[in-house]
Amino acid sequence: MPSVSLPTVLAFSATLSYPLTKIGDTTYPSVFCRVYAISLALWAIYRFALYPNLFSPLRHLPTVDGNSWWSRQSLRLLHEPRGVPQSDWYVVLLYFAIRDMDDPNVINAEHIIVASPDALAEVLTTKSYQFKKPGPVVAALKPIAGNGILLSEGDQHKLQRKTLLPAFAYRHIKDLYGLMWDISSYAIAPLTEAVAAASKADRQPYIVDIHEWSSKVTLDIIFVAGIGQDIDSVRNQDSNYRTLRRIYKAVFAQSIQDTILFVLRFWILPAWLMPYVPLKRNMEISKAARTLRDICRQLIRQKKSDLESELANKTEKDILTVALSYGGFTEDELIEQLLTFLVAGHETTATALTWAVYVLSKNPDMQARLRDEVRTNLSSPSSPSPNGTEDLAALIDNNMPYLHALCQEVLRYFAPVPITSREAVVDTSINGTPIPAGTQITICPRATNHDVSLWGNDAQVFNPDRYLSQPKQAQTDPLDESGYGDSSKKNAGTRSNYATLTFLHGPRSCIGQSFSKSELAIMLATLVGRFEFALADESLKDEKKLKFRRGATNRPLNGLNVKVTLVEGW
Numbered sequence: 001m002p003s004v005s006l007p008t009v010l011a012f013s014a015t016l017s018y019p020l021t022k023i024g025d026t027t028y029p030s031v032f033c034r035v036y037a038i039s040l041a042l043w044a045i046y047r048f049a050l051y052p053n054l055f056s057p058l059r060h061l062p063t064v065d066g067n068s069w070w071s072r073q074s075l076r077l078l079h080e081p082r083g084v085p086q087s088d089w090y091v092v093l094l095y096f097a098i099r100d101m102d103d104p105n106v107i108n109a110e111h112i113i114v115a116s117p118d119a120l121a122e123v124l125t126t127k128s129y130q131f132k133k134p135g136p137v138v139a140a141l142k143p144i145a146g147n148g149i150l151l152s153e154g155d156q157h158k159l160q161r162k163t164l165l166p167a168f169a170y171r172h173i174k175d176l177y178g179l180m181w182d183i184s185s186y187a188i189a190p191l192t193e194a195v196a197a198a199s200k201a202d203r204q205p206y207i208v209d210i211h212e213w214s215s216k217v218t219l220d221i222i223f224v225a226g227i228g229q230d231i232d233s234v235r236n237q238d239s240n241y242r243t244l245r246r247i248y249k250a251v252f253a254q255s256i257q258d259t260i261l262f263v264l265r266f267w268i269l270p271a272w273l274m275p276y277v278p279l280k281r282n283m284e285i286s287k288a289a290r291t292l293r294d295i296c297r298q299l300i301r302q303k304k305s306d307l308e309s310e311l312a313n314k315t316e317k318d319i320l321t322v323a324l325s326y327g328g329f330t331e332d333e334l335i336e337q338l339l340t341f342l343v344a345g346h347e348t349t350a351t352a353l354t355w356a357v358y359v360l361s362k363n364p365d366m367q368a369r370l371r372d373e374v375r376t377n378l379s380s381p382s383s384p385s386p387n388g389t390e391d392l393a394a395l396i397d398n399n400m401p402y403l404h405a406l407c408q409e410v411l412r413y414f415a416p417v418p419i420t421s422r423e424a425v426v427d428t429s430i431n432g433t434p435i436p437a438g439t440q441i442t443i444c445p446r447a448t449n450h451d452v453s454l455w456g457n458d459a460q461v462f463n464p465d466r467y468l469s470q471p472k473q474a475q476t477d478p479l480d481e482s483g484y485g486d487s488s489k490k491n492a493g494t495r496s497n498y499a500t501l502t503f504l505h506g507p508r509s510c511i512g513q514s515f516s517k518s519e520l521a522i523m524l525a526t527l528v529g530r531f532e533f534a535l536a537d538e539s540l541k542d543e544k545k546l547k548f549r550r551g552a553t554n555r556p557l558n559g560l561n562v563k564v565t566l567v568e569g570w
């Protein structure tokens with residue numbers, strides 16, 4: 001017997017109320033309210049008592065211990081940072097999948113958390129296209145993140161991935177190091193001035209929200225490196241760029257109306273009704289989505305005309321040039337791809353950098369060790385090596401093991417994308433267990449990256465040195481020819497490639513992982529080379545005191561204020 005969804009209950013009640021209104025002397029709304037209340041009560045009995053115990057094909061899978069009778073694990077899932085409760089469940093149940101009926105994301109569907117490497121390999125790699133992103137997730141992301149490669153499925157996705165992959169080959173990313181360095185070192189200049197002015201005026205310490213800074217710099221980098229825009233358009237704050245910044249800042253901020261929209265989208269209303277919900281935030285998002293598309297259209301037309309008039313270098317490998325030279329995308333499709341890269345390529349890495357500054361602020365010894373490595377290898381922000389930025393990739397990738405180890409550990413420990421989800425498209429199986437079409441799957445990078453069975457007893461400890469005890473590996477392209485991605489070269493001695501899920505694995509792994517790792521290392525090097533950081537609120541040294549934003553990325557709710565001091569001599 002199938003599971004019944006809440007929108008079906010709503011539609012059933014609305015339809016049944018109509019003939020019932022004719023029977024008695026009552027109005028439609030009053031009949032509907034009573035029918036809907038009774039239907040909901042029956043639905044709840046079926047959904048929470050009968051279906052899971054008698055009918056669900058997944059009823060033999062283990063479930064989480066200690067469920068409360070009325071809320072099960074919902075309160076933990078709603079109050080704790082995303083991915084943290086799942087970590088506890090991994091420890092309790094070393095099994096491939098945990099059946100979990102309570103994830104607030106999709107309350108009306110069977111739900112399992114895929115935990116073991118074998119099961120992850122099936123869902124992410126060998127059977128990747130038997131699972132898709134769930135409808136409500138796609139509908140929530142599409143207006144701002146675009147209907148591009150991130151949200152496409154099946155053959156369409158395969159083609160888009162193959163087309164866009166050349167822009168992300170490591171041999172090409174290497175050529176972007178100089179550009180990333182220029183943008184990052186340019187962005188520390190105003191911060192340096194502000195810190196120096198504060199110190200002169202005896203207004204020490206200078207406090208900055210480092211997430212806001214990171215978010216600006218990552219947008220600059222994706223704008224220049226991803227679109228092939230002139231770096232001066234960012235420096236001169238061209239109006240398209242300014243509008244993009246303003247819009248992203250507004251849409252990534254979180255309000256109470258976001259929570260209401262979340263509940264409506266995932267629990268109550270069908271996707272097609274969502275655009276009509278008369279909430280101010282809903283209107284703002286729709287308006288922002290239209291403006292973003294207008295800007296992307298202008299950028300694409302400009303690039304096209306530059307390419308036609310030979311103003312742009314046709315051999316460039318920025319994402320937009322690669323997409324345009326393929327020729328198979330219509331203008332509207334290109335707009336969606338561009339939106340995807342602007343969003344996927346900016347907030348994620350900004351979140352990683354914020355966490356890197358957080359741990360360094362908590363750990364002055366790590367900070368000093370990193371600064372020492374940066375200053376030993378890179379002479380100054382304006383000219384990091386005698387050849388300027390020419391040999392930067394070689395210098396950073398071969399000579400700075402602590403920088404890489406620290407970045408790897410930040411990406412493992414904080415997993416900027418803590419959770420993602422899939423839905424079985426067809427009846428399939430995982431590790432031999434039958435999985436019916438429609439089953440919701442949670443994949444939890446935050447919990448896998450902290451899994452004691454894979455990482456050992458210090459899984460929950462932040463320790464960059466775990467990456468240094470490995471024999472040195474040559475820097476290789478983490479995206480192989482198929483674009484699958486393989487982190488085995490840097491898995492810190494764990495027993496599986498699937499122990500690190502930060503960028504996932506397989507055909508749907510993060511296409512921008514090399515890009516973002518290089519970007520993170522470069523931004524962190526320029527910051528730590530120049531400044532010393534400490535937490536503005538010392539109580540946040542205790543991670544339990546941190547409040548997290550509940551969104552696609554796991555970042556501090558209201559940014560991260562840090563005290564910044566200049567360290568002379570660089």
Ligand code: HEM
Binds near residue numbers: 150151348349352504
């Ligand atoms: C620390 C930084 C980043 C993290 C942690 C991260 C993480 C991820 C994850 C977990 C996914 C898979 C999502 C899913 O399928 O459910 C993903 C996909 C993707 N990421 Fe990233 N990402 C980062 C940076 C970037 C950057 C810099 C870019 C672009 C320049 C980018 C572009 C994409 C794209 C286009 C996809 C969709 C790939 C596909 O479905 O084929 N990401 N990312």
